[in-house]
Amino acid sequence: MTAVGPAGAADPAGAVGPRRADALRRFSFNQATAQHWPLPEVVAGCVEAGVPGIGLWREPVAAHGLARAAGLVRDAGLAVTSLCRGGFFTADDWRDDNLRAVEEAAALGAPVLVLVSGGLPPGSRDVDDARRRVADAIAELAPHAAAAGVTLAIEPLHPMFCADRCVVSTLGQALDIAERFDPGVVGVVVDAYHVWWDDTVYAQIARAGARIAAFQVCDWVTPLPEGVLLGRALPGDGCIELRRLREAVDAAGYTGPVEVEVFSAEVWARPGREVLDASLAGYLRHVA
Amino acid sequence: MTAVGPAGAADPAGAVGPRRADALRRFSFNQATAQHWPLPEVVAGCVEAGVPGIGLWREPVAAHGLARAAGLVRDAGLAVTSLCRGGFFTADDWRDDNLRAVEEAAALGAPVLVLVSGGLPPGSRDVDDARRRVADAIAELAPHAAAAGVTLAIEPLHPMFCADRCVVSTLGQALDIAERFDPGVVGVVVDAYHVWWDDTVYAQIARAGARIAAFQVCDWVTPLPEGVLLGRALPGDGCIELRRLREAVDAAGYTGPVEVEVFSAEVWARPGREVLDASLAGYLRHVA
Numbered sequence: 001m002t003a004v005g006p007a008g009a010a011d012p013a014g015a016v017g018p019r020r021a022d023a024l025r026r027f028s029f030n031q032a033t034a035q036h037w038p039l040p041e042v043v044a045g046c047v048e049a050g051v052p053g054i055g056l057w058r059e060p061v062a063a064h065g066l067a068r069a070a071g072l073v074r075d076a077g078l079a080v081t082s083l084c085r086g087g088f089f090t091a092d093d094w095r096d097d098n099l100r101a102v103e104e105a106a107a108l109g110a111p112v113l114v115l116v117s118g119g120l121p122p123g124s125r126d127v128d129d130a131r132r133r134v135a136d137a138i139a140e141l142a143p144h145a146a147a148a149g150v151t152l153a154i155e156p157l158h159p160m161f162c163a164d165r166c167v168v169s170t171l172g173q174a175l176d177i178a179e180r181f182d183p184g185v186v187g188v189v190v191d192a193y194h195v196w197w198d199d200t201v202y203a204q205i206a207r208a209g210a211r212i213a214a215f216q217v218c219d220w221v222t223p224l225p226e227g228v229l230l231g232r233a234l235p236g237d238g239c240i241e242l243r244r245l246r247e248a249v250d251a252a253g254y255t256g257p258v259e260v261e262v263f264s265a266e267v268w269a270r271p272g273r274e275v276l277d278a279s280l281a282g283y284l285r286h287v288a
Numbered sequence: 289m290t291a292v293g294p295a296g297a298a299d300p301a302g303a304v305g306p307r308r309a310d311a312l313r314r315f316s317f318n319q320a321t322a323q324h325w326p327l328p329e330v331v332a333g334c335v336e337a338g339v340p341g342i343g344l345w346r347e348p349v350a351a352h353g354l355a356r357a358a359g360l361v362r363d364a365g366l367a368v369t370s371l372c373r374g375g376f377f378t379a380d381d382w383r384d385d386n387l388r389a390v391e392e393a394a395a396l397g398a399p400v401l402v403l404v405s406g407g408l409p410p411g412s413r414d415v416d417d418a419r420r421r422v423a424d425a426i427a428e429l430a431p432h433a434a435a436a437g438v439t440l441a442i443e444p445l446h447p448m449f450c451a452d453r454c455v456v457s458t459l460g461q462a463l464d465i466a467e468r469f470d471p472g473v474v475g476v477v478v479d480a481y482h483v484w485w486d487d488t489v490y491a492q493i494a495r496a497g498a499r500i501a502a503f504q505v506c507d508w509v510t511p512l513p514e515g516v517l518l519g520r521a522l523p524g525d526g527c528i529e530l531r532r533l534r535e536a537v538d539a540a541g542y543t544g545p546v547e548v549e550v551f552s553a554e555v556w557a558r559p560g561r562e563v564l565d566a567s568l569a570g571y572l573r574h575v576a
Contacts, residue, residue: 163510163527169487199458220451239415
């Protein structure tokens with residue numbers, strides 16, 4: 001495979017030196033992409049591969065110990081680009097859990113806490129009410145995030161998750177909420193997998209501008225598996241115009257990290273380092 | 289189960305007489321809901337249950353013979369409310385196949401031919417180009433539909449089908465295409481399953497007005513099955529505000545049939561008459 005990165009590196013896994021460092025400058029590896037790779041090994045693998053940033057998840061961080069995890073990534077010189085995730089505001093315990101999530105992001109030095117809003121409450125058909133509850137919860141959470149120096153990033157999830165996971169289904173909807181707040185406090189996540197199908201996505205990315213707090217990539221393949229959660233693909237293996245979306249967020253003023261985040265039973269079955277190398281190759285060829 | 293229909297029928301399967309006829313006036317049974325019920329039996333079942341309308345599919349009609357099928361439903365006194373389906377405009381043979389679909393709709397007396405646009409061509413990532421091809425194809429097909437007295441009804445499918453089945457993902461997009469034509473020639477389908485998640489759907493229904501050529505209902509349940517096609521539920525068994533959507537299409541001026549159309553492996557495994565009765569009960573209780 002010949003990578004087509006800005007530095008023209010021939011093989012992203014083999015290229016070395018300043019050109020490679022430049023090509024990977026914005027790359028961040030979301031640890032969920034190698035779901036079963038233990039945190040110390042992910043961190044070591046990223047360092048070895050010259051990856052500058054990592055996206056963390058609360059569960060493996062908690063399993064490792066928050067302070068220990070923070071020290072681990074700090075000592076490795078890795079930037080924590082985001083923490084996944086807060087949200088699920090339609091659950092009863094949303095308040096305490098989200099306050100903890102903000103604290104955890106701050107402790108890890110993560111500038112961004114990703115929020116997945118939650119779906120309809122059990123038995124409910126009132127999607128409008130669920131959406132109001134999400135906006136109200138974010139309003140309540142925002143001062144705490146501001147005090148902690150953490151940006152809340154509302155992530156619209158693909159509409160196929162509206163009922164059970166996230167009633168915020170489009171970038172436009174996420175912006176309708178985010179725009180009520182200071183851009184440093186509440187922003188949005190642009191995740192290619194969730195928004196690529198939307199014929200208004202490029203207009204909404206332009207509208208988002210400085211609200212873009214995170215940009216994530218993976219790819220869309222069919223058939224979707226049962227439950228539709230674990231059917232994503234590595235960048236380049238599906239039908240999403242990833243580079244076009246990356247260029248659009250750049251044109252909107254976004255200069256932050258590009259996180260590769262893949263939920264895939266097939267990818268998760270592979271060794272962590274192999275997944276990281278494949279993520280780097282896909283990023284350089286199809287996104288950078 | 290106590291049905292709550294406008295006529296106050298206690299049991300839709302048991303109620304008889306003028307009140308029942310009035311309650312079912314707009315009900316249409318899409319034959320795909322009882323996928324394995326042979327056409328003559330569907331027709332007989334509808335007549336027996338006092339159902340005034342039926343939605344047909346091209347494959348079972350062809351299997352029975354077009355002229356024979358047309359005679360069967362006509363002799364039974366059933367109105368054919370729609371024919372599914374034309375479209376798949378990104379396939380090479382779209383032209384001939386859609387011209388035949390228009391002729392079949394006319395032969396059956398179906399006022400509406402439902403169009404499912406088709407997904408991305410194999411290997412393509414260019415969703416914009418696919419959408420242009422859909423609009424171009426409809427422009428080419430429209431004069432033939434007008435001559436045959438058949439309304440082409442563009443059906444937006446849920447965005448989870450964008451890649452492989454239908455690049456028209458929202459009612460707004462469908463209207464953007466339809467509005468280039470005479471409302472009697474090109475309209476839209478409002479299918480609750482495909483549009484319920486959209487926070488702009490009520491505004492788009494109001495915009496649609498006389499463009500609404502068909503209204504279909506079923507319900508959303510999770511988890512979605514592999515391939516996501518056969519995971520729908522009977523009206524009332526899921527989380528969609530079906531009555532609110534029905535009232536919205538009515539408020540937009542729609543007075544046509546309400547088709548129950550359910551793709552479900554579980555429903556398809558049940559006897560046809562049982563499925564029809566459950567559809568009637570769900571319609572009276574949750575839609576009418």
